[in-house]
Amino acid sequence: MDNRILKSFYRCITFFLVLFVVGFSISNESFAQDKESSYELLPAPDAWYNSVDGIRLGIRLRGQVSGTFGDGPHRLNAGLWLGTNFPANPVSYYLKYTEPIPSISDFGSEGSISAETSYRTGFQSHGLTFDKRWQTGFNEMNYKELSVGVRGEHRFNEEYLLYQQLWQTQWLYLANATFDLTNTNGLGRYALSLSVDANIAGKADQFLRSEFTLRQNVDLSEKFSLSGRLYSGFATENTAPEYLFTHSFRSARNWMGSGLTRARGTIPPSWMKIGNIQVTGGPNLRGYLKNDIQLLNDGNVPLYTSLSALNLELDYPNPLDKGLKEIPVIGGLIDLRSYLFWDSGTSFGITNIEESNVLSDAGLGFLLSIDIPDYLGKSRGLVLRYDMPFWLSHPGTENAVKFRQVFGIGATISL
Numbered sequence: 001m002d003n004r005i006l007k008s009f010y011r012c013i014t015f016f017l018v019l020f021v022v023g024f025s026i027s028n029e030s031f032a033q034d035k036e037s038s039y040e041l042l043p044a045p046d047a048w049y050n051s052v053d054g055i056r057l058g059i060r061l062r063g064q065v066s067g068t069f070g071d072g073p074h075r076l077n078a079g080l081w082l083g084t085n086f087p088a089n090p091v092s093y094y095l096k097y098t099e100p101i102p103s104i105s106d107f108g109s110e111g112s113i114s115a116e117t118s119y120r121t122g123f124q125s126h127g128l129t130f131d132k133r134w135q136t137g138f139n140e141m142n143y144k145e146l147s148v149g150v151r152g153e154h155r156f157n158e159e160y161l162l163y164q165q166l167w168q169t170q171w172l173y174l175a176n177a178t179f180d181l182t183n184t185n186g187l188g189r190y191a192l193s194l195s196v197d198a199n200i201a202g203k204a205d206q207f208l209r210s211e212f213t214l215r216q217n218v219d220l221s222e223k224f225s226l227s228g229r230l231y232s233g234f235a236t237e238n239t240a241p242e243y244l245f246t247h248s249f250r251s252a253r254n255w256m257g258s259g260l261t262r263a264r265g266t267i268p269p270s271w272m273k274i275g276n277i278q279v280t281g282g283p284n285l286r287g288y289l290k291n292d293i294q295l296l297n298d299g300n301v302p303l304y305t306s307l308s309a310l311n312l313e314l315d316y317p318n319p320l321d322k323g324l325k326e327i328p329v330i331g332g333l334i335d336l337r338s339y340l341f342w343d344s345g346t347s348f349g350i351t352n353i354e355e356s357n358v359l360s361d362a363g364l365g366f367l368l369s370i371d372i373p374d375y376l377g378k379s380r381g382l383v384l385r386y387d388m389p390f391w392l393s394h395p396g397t398e399n400a401v402k403f404r405q406v407f408g409i410g411a412t413i414s415l
Contacts, residue, residue, distance in 0.1 A: 038066045039074065046079060050121065051265025052159050053083030056092070071110070073100055081120065089157065092120030108135030108143070116151075121263040122160035123256055127151025141189070147178045155242070160263040162272055163296045166252035166303070167242045170204035182415075188217040188225075189415050197243065205238035217415045227339075227413040229311040231283055237305055237351045244303035247345070247359060248289040250281025260409060273297055280385070280410035283309035283345040287361025287389030289406055291396060305353045309345025311412050313365075316340070333381075337367040341387065341412070360393040363404070367411060383411050 041063045048056040063076030075098040083090045096116040104111035111132040118125045129149030136142060154171045158164045175198050182191040193213045199206050214230045233245045242253040255261040261279050271277055275293035278286060295302040321336040342362045347354035365387035372381045385408030391401050 040064060040066050041076075046081065048081070048259055049266055050160065050263035051269070052085065052087050052122070052157075052263060053081075053090070053092075054085030056081040056083050058082060058092075075099075087159070089119075089122070094118045094120060104132065108138070108140065109133055121256075122157030123153070123155050123262075125151055125153040125256075127153075142183045143181075145178075145180045148176070150175050162264045162269055163252075165241070165296070165299065165301045168204065168240050170240075171202045172199050172204055172240060173201040174198065175200050188219055190214070190216045191415055199240065204240060207236045207239040207243070209233075209235040209239050209243045215413055215415055217413075223317045225315045227313045227315065227415070229284075229413045230309075231311070231345075232306075232308040233282065234306045234348065234350075237353060239305065241301065241303055244305060244353075245282055245307040246292055246302050246304065247283055247285045247307065247355070248287075248292045249279040249284075254281055255279055258409070276405055276407055278385075278387075278406050278408040280408050280412055283307045283343075284311055284412050285309060285343045285345050285359050285361060286341075286387050286406045286408065286412070287343065287363070287392045287404065288359055288394075290404070303353070304347055304355050305351045306348040307345055307355060308348065309343060312342045313339040313413055314341075318366075333371055335367075335369045337369075338364075339367070340364050341389075344393075357394055361389040362391045363387060363389040369411070382409075383414075384409065385411065 041061055044060050044062075046056075046058045046060045050056070058079055058081030060079040061076065062070075063074065063078075064070060065072040065074060076096070078095040079093060081092045083092070094117075096114055098112050098114040101111040101113065109132075112130075114129050114131065116125070116127055116129065127149050128151075129147055131145065131147045133143055133145040150173075152171060152173050155161075155167050155169050158167065158169065161167060176196065178193070178195040180191070180193050182189070184190070191214075194210070196208070196210045198208050210233070212230075212232045216228045218226045218228075220226055233251075235244055243251055245251060258279075260266050267277060273293065275290035278284075278289050292302050315337055316339065318336065318338040321338070324334050324336055325331040327334075340362075341364070342360070344358060344360040345355075346358040347356070349356075365385055367383065367385045369383045370381040385406070387406040387408060389404050389406065392398070392404075393400070395402070
């Protein structure tokens with residue numbers, strides 16, 4: 001049964017890819033006949049490192065109709081890499097092809113269909129997605145967006161994993177939907193996000209998993225602001241471990257969305273195992289990171305079917321940020337935030353795989369964001385946090401009040 005499903009899935013993917021290529025070829029011929037329109041492929045070199053591949057050398061390509069700046073027809077994003085350690089699978093790739101649907105598209109409110117395939121760092125994923133965005137007026141910050149798709153994915157090589165107990169190795173065949181909304185209200189800017197994934201076929205257990213996030217910013221004065229984040233994640237008991245939740249960082253499946261965390265060794269494993277480096281996301285109870293990592297180091301699985309949390313950050317001014325902004329050129333690329341934070345969360349208590357306590361932490365932190373777009377317009381910047389959760393409600397064998405430090409990758413609350 002699984003082989004038949006797999007073959008059917010690949011036939012479906014192949015069919016749509018061929019359909020896209022044929023449509024692209026026909027359209028490209030018409031563009032070639034029009035001197036004002038042509039298709040361009042923009043290359044850029046790329047390099048990464050991990051413990052299995054060694055240095056991954058490759059090339060990235062962006063394809064677009066000239067003059068459309070990434071929002072026209074026949075959009076292509078692709079990459080091809082070679083691992084210089086020549087592991088079992090030395091060649092890796094990524095490709096996404098997007099075609100707008102003119103009948104449901106308007107300025108800032110595009111509807112599109114895309115095919116995406118990826119085979120890299122011991123993980124493969126192949127899928128089709130329909131997207132529809134609604135934007136009122138010219139403000140790109142105010143919009144609604146709906147995505148619905150299907151994909152197949154498989155962890156085929158565990159060598160790339162820092163913690164193998166966070167994954168299983170069966171094929172998953174998932175239907176998914178996401179909805180995003182961002183706008184302003186009487187308090188300030190807010191953003192809402194809802195996602196649902198369901199494993200609907202294959203040998204792995206069927207499961208349902210959802211995440212909800214609401215973020216709100218409130219300007220208290222010219223120099224002080226309060227940011228809040230409400231997070232809830234729920235999954236059925238037989239959910240694959242890479243989709244379950246932990247206290248202090250994002251689900252393992254979401255580690256695949258960043259080159260820094262996609263494979264073991266890009267960040268030195270010894271740094272990760274100390275328990276001071278946080279992959280931001282999920283409930284984000286940052287004060288409990290070291291405890292979660294210690295459990296993983298001991299071979300345990302600190303995963304839960306549900307977790308809900310509230311994260312608050314009170315921004316206050318700091319003279320260093322003001323000094324950085326006065327530096328020509330660099331000042332426009334760097335932002336340094338300083339804030340007090342408080343996190344609190346627990347489980348819903350619905351299944352048997354739950355957190356029974358209400359866990360809280362508090363402290364102060366700093367966030368440095370560097371935004372440097374590369375040759376193809378993709379941001380190569382970083383968002384780095386340094387948090388000091390001085391207080392924990394459940395410190396275990398430690399003192400509740402103690403100096404602790406967390407280096408975070410990504411912002412806890414981004415608007």
